[in-house]
Amino acid sequence: MPEQPADPSPVPEQETLRAAEAEAALLTPPAGCTEITMGELTNGIERTPVQYGSQPTYVGTFSDQGDPAAADVARIRLDVNTQPGLYDLATGGTNLFTCEQCVWGVQDSGTSTARTFVAESGSLLLALKVSPQQTIGALANVTLRQSVAAPPLSAPYSGTAPVAGGECRWIRFATWNTVRQGGCDPREGSVTSNIPGHTCVATNRAADDGTLEKSLGTKTHGEACTYTAPTSEYELASTDCAEGFACTTAWGSPSTCMATCDFMAADPGCPSGTVCGVQGLCQEQSVQVAAGFDFDPALIGEECTLGYAEFCGVEGARGACLDLNRTGRGTCFPYKRARSQCGPGEELGFVSYPLASGGFDRSYGFCYPDGL
Incomplete structure (x- = not known):
């Protein structure tokens, strides 16, 4: 009888995910929390129309908890520089402004009764990262608390705060995979x-x-x-x-x-x-x-001749000219890819390019002084 080939060994990220799932199977929902599940998530290019955010945001749905005619949207947002590893979702403090690894959902999205639920605790495991947009990961023992908008409200990343005595949702274990062929x-x-x-x-x-x-x-x-x-x-x-x-x-x-x-x-x-x-x-x-892309000779930190230009600086030290003070002349702010690359007192802005498909691409980011 011919020898049977050995079963292929599981790759490390599969083993890590299996271990996390086995631990989650033994858990019970926190008191007063409703258990929900998460469906498949997609990244920017997989959405219709294409929507690339200034930080990688994977979008899908949670199991229905409200109006069956309205979607319960699920979102995971990571910093561009988030590396494979295990993250404590309590670090964000139930605040979508302060979290670097963010998990939240909107029940009955797009309706007058929509409610937002933001992770206040739990674990996020980033098991594999091909690119910021293409990752494999898992959520375990995640508690999402009903939340409302809170300052800052006008920044690229607005804040949230938990509702006292608000409703609670709980995810035992869920995985995502936004890695595509090639x-x-x-x-x-x-x-x-x-x-x-x-x-x-x-x-x-x-x-x-x-x-x-x-x-x-x-x-x-x-x-x-x-x-x-x-x-x-x-x-x-x-x-x-x-x-x-x-x-x-x-x-x-x-x-x-x-x-x-x-x-x-x-x-x-x-x-x-x-x-x-x-x-x-x-x-x-x-x-x-x-083709409509302006270049300004100003170097990083210098005043521009234009109020706005997609490119300033030189090769290897590029930025965007932005007139944030409404003076008629912009300042050359350095391009950055990640919010974590901005310094103290700075925030990550973005250039929004409309796409022919009706979507947008906001992956070009820059750091600017917060409060402007």
Whole structure:
């Protein structure tokens, strides 16, 4: 009788999730709390229309607890720099302004009777991170307390506070998986940004989420190219561009090989005559300006000549010109990807790009003095 192949060993993140689930099975809901479940979550590009936030926010639904005709929306928001590990949700203090790992839901979303529930305790396990938008994780023993809006109310991240004697929801155990086939992280230094024979092509404006494509040719920047779509969900698209070049129709041009780049890198590495622009692509500055993206010569921290410009500074030290004081001239605020990268007294703002699909991309972030 032929020898049977051994069962494949589980990967570490699977073992971690199984252990967390086994522990959660022994728990009981806190007194007065209603147990709920969480459905599948999606990231920015998986939503219809596409909606990339200034911090990764995964959206799905909780089991119905109110009007069956209205959705009970579930959300998990992480800081861009959240690393794999175990996090205590009590750290956020039931406040969506102060939490870096946030879990909350809206019962009967979009109705006059909508109620918000924010995690006041529990565990969030980030088991695997491909990119900020593509992760695998789990929630365990999470208590969500009925909450209302609280100051600050006008910041990019508004606050919440628990309602005294308010209702309670409880999640025993729930998992999410927003990793997609061929997913990658275009940022310089990521383990998937430089795989031999492949190019990580950004899918959002700030280029911190991407999809791998097979690079089967030798064509480089500016050459016409051919893009071949995958024939199944388990395959990757391919191009006849060389590694490090995307076959794209960006900027309204025919399919052309364009060098990929990371605008936050000290040296984005763009070919001579081009600069690193939106969607992680190198392009001539004049072409980007003609497409509606303004550049200002001010350096980081300096006053701009324009009230607003998508780009100021120089390669390796980029920012955005913003007239937050309404003086008619902006200041060059440094671009950052994560809220945790802002210093004391600073907050993370974002540039909102409307998308043709009707969605938006707010992945370009900048730090500005809080209170303006």
